[in-house]
Amino acid sequence: MTVTQLLKAATASGVVAAFYLLVFFRLIGVVVVPGDSRYYDRSYQSTEYAAEIASAADKYGIDPMLLTAVVRQESNFDETAVSPVGAKGLGQLMPIIVEYCGIADPFNPSQNLDCSARFLSELLAKYEDMEFALAAYNAGEPAVDSCMCVPRNGQTEHYVTAVMGYYESYKSSPVVIHAPYRDYRISQGWHGSVVGYWGYDFVAGCGEKILAPISGVVTYNGLDGYVGRYSGGEQNTMLVIESLDGRASVTLLHGDYSGVDGFVSAGDAVGVEDSIGNSTGCHTHMSVTVDGENVDFYPMLVVQ
Structure with a gap:
């Protein structure tokens, strides 16, 4: 139920x-709040190759969710996959495409995804139609050019339907905002400050590991520039994690986030609880932004 x-x-x-x-x-x-689709920790961001997919998609200007959907259908994220016709790796690249991209090892995830993203971006630019581009990725450009349609050959139409289904599923996945600890208490409810960051204060204990609330990329790790009345002249430490599609971000304050950078998955340790900056005791202040709006995330909070 x-x-x-x-x-x-x-x-x-x-x-x-x-x-x-x-x-x-x-x-x-x-x-949870049923039906509110603004909040999400898209399942595509939790795949093993999420960081590489995001990097390749960004390089060629395509949606990382679409590239993930293609890889899921092509190889189900198996970097060693080989098809009966010789397509290889995550994006199931045919030898002619491997040669076209000039990659040395189609089984290398980064090389394969770079080539897959490049090829897909060129198809999207050529056809200006997502379904035609996917059809050409599967059946080849001549098959699509001959009819300017999704070829009905018993395979390609099902391929396009499957990829589009995964893509739409990724886009509409409900939110999962994780708590920054497995065991915690809320020491202060919804509040903010003169510098924003409306959110909640979580307490697990000084020195307890802080866990990434979402999967994404660390876009900032430093000081926030704010000196409050409880700071003793010390600025808050701040860690910002942004979702791979750029729509959601989580800000954490007051912890020790030394050395945390790059891609993180939800549940990864990203620091330890501390009382750095405008703080009267060890805690983590957590704030969530979606589409540029600072939102009350507590209703969809999930324990890690």
Whole structure:
């Protein structure tokens, strides 16, 4: 039974039952707001090759979710995959495409994804139609050029449908915002400051590992420039993680984030709890932004 179904059943039994069920879900950290698609930790960002896919997609100006959908259909993320017709690696590159891209090893994930992204970007530019581009990736350009359609050869039409299905699924995946600890308490509810960062204060204990709330790329690790009345002249430490599609970001304050950089997956250790900056004790202040809007993320919080 889903959370929504449980809440409906409890509501049917009475307001008090619904209230206690909500309290229960809050305590275990899995309250969600059904239907709000602004919040997401897209499953595509948790794949083993998420960082390489994001890098290749960014280099050639294509959507990382689309490239991930192609790789999922082509090889199911198996870098050693070889098809009966000789297509190789994550993007199932044919020998002629490997030669065209000039890569040395089609089984090397970074090389394969770079070539796959390049080829896909050129097809998208040529056809200006996503389904035609996917069809050409699968069946070859001559097959698409001959009819200016998705060839119905018993394979390509199913390929295009599958990739588009994965792509739409990635785009519409519901949010998963993880708590920065496995065990914690909220020491201060929704609040901000003169510099923004509206969010919640989490406490697990001085020196406890802080876990990445989302998968993405660390875009900032340093000081935030703010000196408050409790800071003793010391600025807050700040770590910002941005989702691979650039729409969501998480800001963490006051911890020791030394050496954290590059791609991180949700649940990775990204620091330790501390009391650096405008703080009266060890805690992590966490703020979430979606599409440029600082949002109240607590309703979709999940324990790692």
